[in-house]
Amino acid sequence: MTEGARLLTLSLVRASSSRFQVGVILGVVVLYVTMGLLDLPPLLILVLAAAGGVAIILHQVLVIRVRPADLGLRLDNLRRAAPAAAIATATFAAAAVAWALAADRPLLSSDLAWMLPLYPVWGIAQQTLFQGILHRNLRELAPAPVAILGTTAAFALVHIGLPELVGLTAAAGLVWSILYARCPNVLVLGISHGIAAALAYPLILDHAPLG
Numbered sequence: 001m002t003e004g005a006r007l008l009t010l011s012l013v014r015a016s017s018s019r020f021q022v023g024v025i026l027g028v029v030v031l032y033v034t035m036g037l038l039d040l041p042p043l044l045i046l047v048l049a050a051a052g053g054v055a056i057i058l059h060q061v062l063v064i065r066v067r068p069a070d071l072g073l074r075l076d077n078l079r080r081a082a083p084a085a086a087i088a089t090a091t092f093a094a095a096a097v098a099w100a101l102a103a104d105r106p107l108l109s110s111d112l113a114w115m116l117p118l119y120p121v122w123g124i125a126q127q128t129l130f131q132g133i134l135h136r137n138l139r140e141l142a143p144a145p146v147a148i149l150g151t152t153a154a155f156a157l158v159h160i161g162l163p164e165l166v167g168l169t170a171a172a173g174l175v176w177s178i179l180y181a182r183c184p185n186v187l188v189l190g191i192s193h194g195i196a197a198a199l200a201y202p203l204i205l206d207h208a209p210l211g
Helices: 003-037 042-063 078-102 109-140 143-158 163-182 185-207
Strands: none
Touching: 003 042, 042 078, 042 109, 042 143, 078 109, 078 163, 078 185, 109 143, 109 163, 143 163, 163 185
């Protein structure tokens, strides 16, 4: 086999793998939305989604042999990724607090107390799925703007069970996708995601995440 043929074969195999992985994540999105439409208990949906998400990430690392760093689970670019994520998080937080004050809602609640420490973990898992797997593989198949918009759309769609959340997740998802494209680190994005969600539910939506 000539060098050109070998490179072409590798390119086709890589593209096929990327299409498969994009399909898996989009399939999970459709399944998650379907469970919501079937009106399953929110806690059951969360448990199933968490188990499925962990299984996909473990499959990436243990079976496909994707390096955690390639998923964005890395520390080497932390100092470069953190400032922009911190600015985005501070902006989200300020907007949530301003909204709550305008709506005369309390800034402290029991939901906020448990979500702030726990939701960043869930945020890292979601960002690994949407950015580290979906966005990264879309980038193998399409130009950067298409990968960013596709990831944003999928992230917003998965929240369609709470329609008022779709706009918020589309806006936040666009920011996180752009930040990932600039510096792929899902740790800082996941923490940003967790803090934003912990503030959005009680302060903007006035809705319990498992309610």
